[in-house]
Amino acid sequence: MALYLDLYESLKRQIISGDYETNDKLPSKRQLEKHLNLSQTTIERAYELLLDEGFIYSKPRSGYYVSKLEVLPVVRKEIEEVSIQKDKKTYDYEFKTAQVDVEHFPFDMFRKLSRQVFDESFETLVNEDSKQGLFELRQQIATYLFNSRGVNASHDQIIIGSSTNQLIEHVVQILKKQKFMIEAPSYPPARDVLEKYNIDYVKIPLKRDGICMESVKKSNHDVIFVTPSHHFPTGTVLTIEKRTRLLKWAYEKENRYIIEDDYDSEFRYFKKPLPALQSLDTENRVIYISTFSKALFPSLRMAYMVLPKELLQDFHQLEYIESNTVPIHMQQIMALFLRSGHFDRHLNKMRHIYKKKISYIIKRLKPYQNELTISGEQAGMHFVLTVNNDLTLEECLMRARQNSLKIEPMYTYDKEHKAVSFVIGFGGIKFNELKKHMDVLIDTLTM
Structure with missing residues (x-):
């Protein structure tokens, strides 16, 4: 624990x-x-x-x-x-942000690829050792990123890690002499890593179209962490106009960098997705990070980073990195999964399934629009639900517990958030269970 x-x-x-x-x-x-x-x-x-x-x-x-x-x-x-044992409270209904729908995952194909790896690649499984990760996987990721997100990267710029947290740690260690900026509210791992290493940072407030550029420009900090495709936790999408302004800010001074976490960019439902910030970068100032956790399943424990070439030497000089932490057989399976086209087919199927879920949720909430406001629902697997009636946060949480409902307040991520808001994750809920979840959610948060 x-x-x-x-x-x-x-x-x-x-x-x-x-x-x-x-x-x-x-x-x-x-x-x-x-x-x-x-x-x-x-x-x-x-x-x-x-x-x-x-x-x-x-x-x-x-x-x-x-x-x-x-x-x-x-x-x-x-x-x-409860006072003697650990709290065994379980909930019948949960809207978790960290869960994905695994009901439709092609486990049979994954097992087939696993057998193929162990049958054909035993010598590689024993001897392969690279700080950056398996060469073939890095090749496949470079191709996938270019085709899906417009990211310009060669395989030698890609680093495989066991989590986004680990990759952020690498970046912080590389740029440890710099001062950082993070979004407010922010993605918790970014803040946690900075505090772990006692790195100076400031919080940049968020507006409806993304981070406040005026605050960025006023700051004397030169590295900023952003989630432009689907801000966590608000779901805000950084507009193309602000993306270009942010890049222009980075170009105004040497050693300025933007860390782009593109964690669930594969899932956008009602509008054409904006290209990754890195794809617009012409001067190698964007450090791109993403993960397979949302596209596949969290326990896969595999993320990746595109590092500007001028920072690669700094990465290899990090003393505590001896070898890659992702098991080599999982890297090979993932490389085969990408190369065979099964990954793209799986993504296409899951986009349809998640769109069906969020469309149903929007439909169910529409009659209660005077009491409940939804935002950030255009992409990803979570959205923000704000309660506009007379219920207080404490009353909502009490009613939720009475209804065996687990929901996460926005206050968890933003201590200054005044509205009664909740971060609602829907990815892991089976579609045939969604109606009952929504019944309980609506009953809990409406008068």
Whole structure:
């Protein structure tokens, strides 16, 4: 279990069992960091979970305090069991952002390719060792990116990693003397990596058409992390006009870079997708990162990065990188999956399935447009749902728990977000289960 979940469970047990009383102040993040040897990011995540579930409340510039017991979301006989064991609360309905639809994945073909790899490539499986990843896979990714996203890259610029987080770590290490900018709200791994390495960064506010370019220009920071195709978590798409302005900003000074996370660009439903930011770059200032997690399945643990050629030497000089962390047999299977055309066919099928899902969701929400506003639904596998009636965030979460519904507040990603909003992931819900999920969601968030 992740460290922040351990801390969350521990604090929750103490609150439920009465070790903390109503309105008791919890230890500060700095105190816990010192006594438990945990990072402030870990502690902040644990407190966010407690806050989201109503166990604690916050006072500006003061800290976190224990809520009244009668308004806690868990007030049942099971409390004693929960205080002794880990929380076994399960939900009948979940709108998770990290899940994809695996019901239609071609597992038979994947198994066939797996057998082929082990039958024909045993020597390569034993001897292949490259920091950047399998040569054939990098070739296939370069071809795929050019055809699908317009990305200009040769195989020698591509680096395979086990996750987006790992690749961001590589970039941060390469550019560690630089000052960074991230979107606000931001993709959590980018922020977490910067804090892990104590890298200076500022948050750039988001507008309806993407990041605020005025704030970018006013900053004295020279590296910016963006999710232009489908911002996480708001779903905003960076307009072509702002993309060109952002590139122009990067060209105005040496050693300015844009890190583009194109994490779910394969899925755009109602409009023609904009090209990747990297495809518009004429001066090698964009570092392109993406993953197979959304297109295939998260447990594949395979991401990739296109690094400008002038930064490749810096990558190879990173001392702690000895070899690639993605198992070589999985790289070979993925190379075959791409080369055979099965990947493209799978993507085409999943675009149709996800479009069918989001179209149904939009249809179901339309009668409630005075109470619920949907945004960011044009692409990807999540959207933002804002509650415009008199329900508070705490009331929505309470009702959700009573309905065995798991939804994630926007507050999780943006502490300054004032509206009652939720980040709704729909990718992993089977279509034949979507109606009941929507029934419960609508019942929870409407008056």
